[in-house]
Amino acid sequence: xxxxxxxxxxxxxxxxxxxxxxxxxxxxxxxxxxxxxxxxxxxxxxxxxxxxxxxxxxxxxxxxxxxxxxxxxxxxxxxxxxxxxxxxxxxxxxxxxxxxxxxxxxxxxxxxxxxxxxxxxxxxxxxxxxxxxxxxxxxxxxxxxxxxxxxxxxxxxxxxxxxxxxxxxxxxxxxxxxxxxxxxxxxxxxxxxxxxxxxxxxxxxxxxxxxxxxxxxxxxxxxxxxxxxx
Numbered sequence: 001x002x003x004x005x006x007x008x009x010x011x012x013x014x015x016x017x018x019x020x021x022x023x024x025x026x027x028x029x030x031x032x033x034x035x036x037x038x039x040x041x042x043x044x045x046x047x048x049x050x051x052x053x054x055x056x057x058x059x060x061x062x063x064x065x066x067x068x069x070x071x072x073x074x075x076x077x078x079x080x081x082x083x084x085x086x087x088x089x090x091x092x093x094x095x096x097x098x099x100x101x102x103x104x105x106x107x108x109x110x111x112x113x114x115x116x117x118x119x120x121x122x123x124x125x126x127x128x129x130x131x132x133x134x135x136x137x138x139x140x141x142x143x144x145x146x147x148x149x150x151x152x153x154x155x156x157x158x159x160x161x162x163x164x165x166x167x168x169x170x171x172x173x174x175x176x177x178x179x180x181x182x183x184x185x186x187x188x189x190x191x192x193x194x195x196x197x198x199x200x201x202x203x204x205x206x207x208x209x210x211x212x213x214x215x216x217x218x219x220x221x222x223x224x225x226x227x228x229x230x
Contacts, residue, residue, distance in 0.1 A: 003228060003229060003230060004126065004128065004129055004130055004228075004229045005129040005130070005226055005227065005228055005229065006023060006129070006130040006131070006132075006221060006226070006227045006229055007129075007130075007131050007132070007221075007225075007226045007227075008021065008131070008132045008133075008221060008222075008223055008224075008225075009131055009132065009133035009134070010223070010224065011133070011134070012132065012133050012134050012155070013223035013224070015072045015073065016069050016072060016190065017223065018065075018189075018190065018191055018192040019069065019155075019188075019189070019190055019223065020189045020194070020196065020220055020221065020222050020223075021132060021186055021187065021188060021189070021220065021221040022186065022187035022189070022196050022199060022200045022203070022218075022219075022220050022221075023184070023185075023186055023187075023217070023218070023219055023220070023221050023227060023229075024183075024184070024185040024186075024187075024200065024203055024204070024207070024215065024217065024218045025123060025182065025183070025184055025185075025215075025216045025217035025218075025229055025230055026182070026183055026185065026207050026211075026213045026214060026215050026216055027181060027182055027213060027214040027216060028102075028103055028180065028181065028182070028183055028207065028211040028212065028213045028214075029102075029181075029211055029212040029213075030101055030102065030103050030176060030177065030178055030179070030180040030181070030211065031101065031102055031178070032099070032101060032102070033099040033100075033101065033102045033105045033210070034102070034210070036209070036210065037099075037102055037105055037106060037109075037206075037210040038099060038105075040109060040206075040210075041097070041099070041105060041108075041109055044109060044112055044113060045091050045097070045112075048088065048091050048092065048112065049091065049092060049094075052088070052092060053092065054089060054092045054093060057085055057088050057089060057092070058085070060115045061115075061191055061193070062084070062114065062115035062116050062189075062190065062191060062194060063082060063084065063085050063088075063115055064191075065190035065191035065194075066082045066084070066085070066116075066117065066167065066188070066190045067082070067085075068190070069155065069190050070082075070153065070154075073134050073135075073153035073154075074152070074153045075152070075153035075154060080150075080154070080168050081168065082117055082167055082168065083111065083117045083118075083167055083168055083169065084111045084112070084114075084115055084116050084117050084118075086168075087108060087111055087112050088112060088115065091112065101176065101177070101178065102210050102211050103120060103176045103180065103183060103211055104120065104176055105210075106203075106206040106207065106210050106211065107120040107185065109206060110187065110199065110202060110203050110206065113202065114187070114194075114195075114198075114199045114202075116187060116188050116189060116190075116194065116199070117167035117168075117188040118185065118186065118187055118188070119157065119165040119166075119167070119170055119185070119186040119188070120170075120176055120183055120184070120185045120186070121157075121164065121165055121170065121174040121175075121176065121183065121184045121185075121186075122174050122175065122176050122177070122180045122182070122183065123182035123183055123184045124180075124181070124182055125164075125173060125174040125175075126159050126164065126174055126184065127159045127160040127161045128159050128160030129159065129160070130157055130158070130159050130184075130229075131157070131158050132155060132156070132157055132221075133155075133156060133158060134153060134154070134155065134156070135150075135151030135152050135153055135154040135155075135156045135163065135166065136151070136152060137152050138152070139151040139152060139156075139162075139163055141162070141163050141164065141171040141172075141173070142171060142172045142173070143169040143170070143171060143172065144169055144170055144171070144172055144175060145169065146172065149166070149168065149169055149171075151163055151166060154166040154167060154168055155167050155188070157186070161173070165186075167188055182216075184229070185203060185207070187199050187200065187203065196220050200218060200220070204218065216230050217229055217230050
């Protein structure tokens with residue numbers, strides 16, 4: 001496992017001074033989700049449907065801040081929705097969210113609970129250092145849904161090969177699969193009141209409980225700061 005650096009592009013945070021990232025690196029056992037995690041998912045789905053309506057999603061402070069971030073870089077947030085907003089809409093519209101694997105499923109739980117995009121990647125598929133920046137004109141990648149995604153204006157992660165993750169849909173290149181043994185999990189906070197301590201602690205709990213996880217690295221990444229990953 002080689003060391004990697006991760007930074008946020010200053011040009012990005014000049015427009016979004018409150019933007020921060022929670023970064024977790026963890027050893028995991030990736031497998032089919034077991035009953036305890038599925039129960040956590042179902043309980044959360046039920047709670048959301050009892051307390052939230054579809055028309056209220058866009059007014060959640062975390063979603064509202066994410067939408068404003070998209071607009072700041074010329075992206076229409078009603079055409080290209082935040083991943084957390086898409087998940088919330090699926091649950092509240094009873095469109096279902098089938099289990100994929102324990103790591104993906106626990107990532108979705110974090111996203112739904114805290115109304116924020118969560119990007120989770122196979123650490124060993126990331127090539128070299130990582131930067132979070134705005135997607136450039138003409139930039140795209142093949143998403144997890146096997147569709148070409150126009151990345152211009154999105155917050156995107158890029159490595160030595162190119163972009164591999166965004167707040168709308170991640171790429172197929174760094175996806176978590178049954179062979180994944182190490183993950184990079186990122187929690188996006190677009191507004192200054194986002195409770196990173198609570199979100200990161202909950203992520204630790206889920207990783208350790210439902211993925212036999214060992215937390216290797218965990219820290220918040222702020223503008224003008226660089227993290228040295230293991």
